Each structure stands twice: as structure tokens, then as C-alpha cells.
Amino acid sequence: MSLVDYHCTDRVARITLSNGRRGNPVHPQLVDALAEAVRRARADDAHVVVLSHEGTAFSVGGDVAAFAAADDTERLVDDLAEDLHRVVGELHRMNAVVVSVVAGTAAGAGVALAAAADLVLAGASARFTLAYTKIGFSPDGGTSLLTASLGLHRVLRLALLNPVVTADEALAMGLVAHVFPDAGLGAGVEEVVRRLRAGSRAAQVAAKRLLRETATPGEESALRRESVSIRARAASPxxxxxxxxFLAKRTPSFPGD
Structure with a gap:
């Protein structure tokens, strides 16, 4: 079964998370497929990349069942975080404007992946929650980079209290660029793509690089710190x-390290 679908027409690359039946969980196979799709978009010299999803969730976040089943959870989580961070870095650096489209749930690494785009578009049904600390993990996927765009205390609230943020709330805090009615989301996305394609690609890419490099000059070291931290948290009591x-669907009783 394909986990990520890809096609490119008129220099618009469309990458679709296609394991909607399971909520597009983030695991090594999905990240590998996503990395391959990003490579194809670069080879196709895409001007715009649209990252969307099938099903009722953009992504439910990390595949917790895979973490539990792994012989070495610490190694799996570290490798997964490093691979995901490479994809995030590619999206940030590529010579294209990246647009993510969220309808329904984005949780954990799903939030970070959606936020790796230059523009996040949402349907009214979209909901965002970090949820890492609910299972005793620390954030990864570039979550720490959100402090540059959303502000430290806003991201601390998201990370420590794990609220479920509505599409309109995400728009107000600056995470989302535009909210469309669910029935009009597809048309709204196409209008944004049309406007981008009508503009100067060179100017758009220059603006993207200038603003990203100014906002997060220490991106690589920040992503590495995320990997080290989540690896340690995964191995902790x-x-x-x-x-x-989480798997037993009960409230955790954290023993402390």
C-alpha cells in the first residue's frame, strides 16, 4: 500500500499522505516515502509543493504502537526523528513555496510536519495538538522552531498543557495562513496555488530564504537537540x-526519572 502519493503537473507538485485509514501515523516507512516524494518534487523543479492528506487526520503523530513493539525504542525514536528532521530541512530549503493543507486532526509530529510548510491552509474542521508530553516525550519535528514564529510562551502553552487548538485559534496565533469552510477547502487551496504560480518564483524563494534564515539561524542545531531530547525521553520510565x-487507553501514572 502506498503511504505517500505524488504527482506533478504544471510545476505544482502534490504530495499526499495516503494512509488515511490509520490516520497517517509517522513511522520510518512513511518518512522514507515522504523523503522520496520531496526528492521527486525537486527533480521536477516544482514552483509550488502542496502537502495534503487523505482521511480525517493530516497525521495523528508518531506511531506509538511501533514505538512499543520496537526491540530498541530509543534507537527507533532517534533514527525516526533524524530522518523526519532531514525532510523538514529539505522543505525549508527547497526552491519552491511549500503549502500544507490540514482538514481534521494534526497531532504531535503531524503539527510539526504541517508547520514545516511556508503556508498552512486549514479547513474549519482542523484541530492541532502537540500531545508529546502526554506520553512523556519531548517535541521533535522542528516544533522548537515555532518559538520564532508563534512566541516562546505560546509554544510553551501548547507543549505543556496540550490544548486542542481550533482552526480559527491557529489562524489567530499565526500558525495558519487561511481558514476555509471544509466544503470550500479544495477551491481555496487552488486559488492560493494560482496566486503563487502567477508570481515571481525567484522573488518568492528569495523571500522565503531571507525570512527563514533570519527567524531561525540555528535550525540545524535546534533539530539535533530535539532528536537527542526525544531519544532520552523515549527511553525514560x-x-x-x-x-x-496510550495503548491501553488509560491515564498514565508517571513514575519520574
């Missing part, structure tokens, strides 16, 4: 209890 509680 709290991380193991959080995963077990």
Missing part, C-alpha cells in the same frame, strides 16, 4: 509508561 498508557 516516564516515556515507557506514557506509551503503555
Amino acid at each position: 516516564d516515556g515507557r509508561e506514557g506509551v503503555a498508557a
Whole structure:
């Protein structure tokens, strides 16, 4: 089964997370498929990349069941974070404007992946929640980079209290560029793509690079710190209890490290 679909027409590359039946969980196979789609978009010299999804979730976040089943959870989480961070870095650096489209749930790494885009478009049904600390993990996927765009205390609230943020709330805080009615989301996305394609690609890419490099000059080291931190959390007693509680659908009782 394909986890990520790809096609490119008129220099608009469309990357679709296609494991909607499971909520597009983030695991090594999905990240590998996503990396290949990004490589294809670069080879096709795409002007605009649209990252969207099938099903009712953009992504439910990390595949917690895979974490629990792994022989070496610490190694799996570290490798997964590093691979995901390479994809995020490619999206940030590519000579294209990246647009993500969220209808329904984006949780954990799904939030970070959606936010890796230059523009985040949402349907009215979109909901965002980090949820990492609910299972004893720390954030990855570039979540720490959001402090540059959303502000430190706003991101701390998202990371520590794990609220479910509506599409309109995400728009107000600056995470989302535009909210469309669910029935009009497709048309809204196409209008944004049309406007981007009508503009100067060279100017858009120059603006993207200038603003990103100014906002997050230490991106590579920040992503590496995320990998080191989530690896340690996954191996900790709290991380193991959080995963077990999530799978058992019970409230975790964190023992502390």
C-alpha cells in the first residue's frame, strides 16, 4: 500500500499522505516515502509543493504502537526523528513555496510536519495538538522552531498543557495562513496555488530564504537537540509508561526519572 502519493503537473507538485485509514501515523516507512516524494518534487523543479492528506487526520503523530513493539525504542525514536528532521530541512530549503493543507486532526509530529510548510491552509474542521508530553516525550519535528514564529510562551502553552487548538485559534496565533469552510477547502487551496504560480518564483524563494534564515539561524542545531531530547525521553520510565498508557487507553501514572 502506498503511504505517500505524488504527482506533478504544471510545476505544482502534490504530495499526499495516503494512509488515511490509520490516520497517517509517522513511522520510518512513511518518512522514507515522504523523503522520496520531496526528492521527486525537486527533480521536477516544482514552483509550488502542496502537502495534503487523505482521511480525517493530516497525521495523528508518531506511531506509538511501533514505538512499543520496537526491540530498541530509543534507537527507533532517534533514527525516526533524524530522518523526519532531514525532510523538514529539505522543505525549508527547497526552491519552491511549500503549502500544507490540514482538514481534521494534526497531532504531535503531524503539527510539526504541517508547520514545516511556508503556508498552512486549514479547513474549519482542523484541530492541532502537540500531545508529546502526554506520553512523556519531548517535541521533535522542528516544533522548537515555532518559538520564532508563534512566541516562546505560546509554544510553551501548547507543549505543556496540550490544548486542542481550533482552526480559527491557529489562524489567530499565526500558525495558519487561511481558514476555509471544509466544503470550500479544495477551491481555496487552488486559488492560493494560482496566486503563487502567477508570481515571481525567484522573488518568492528569495523571500522565503531571507525570512527563514533570519527567524531561525540555528535550525540545524535546534533539530539535533530535539532528536537527542526525544531519544532520552523515549527511553525514560516516564516515556515507557506514557506509551503503555496510550495503548491501553488509560491515564498514565508517571513514575519520574
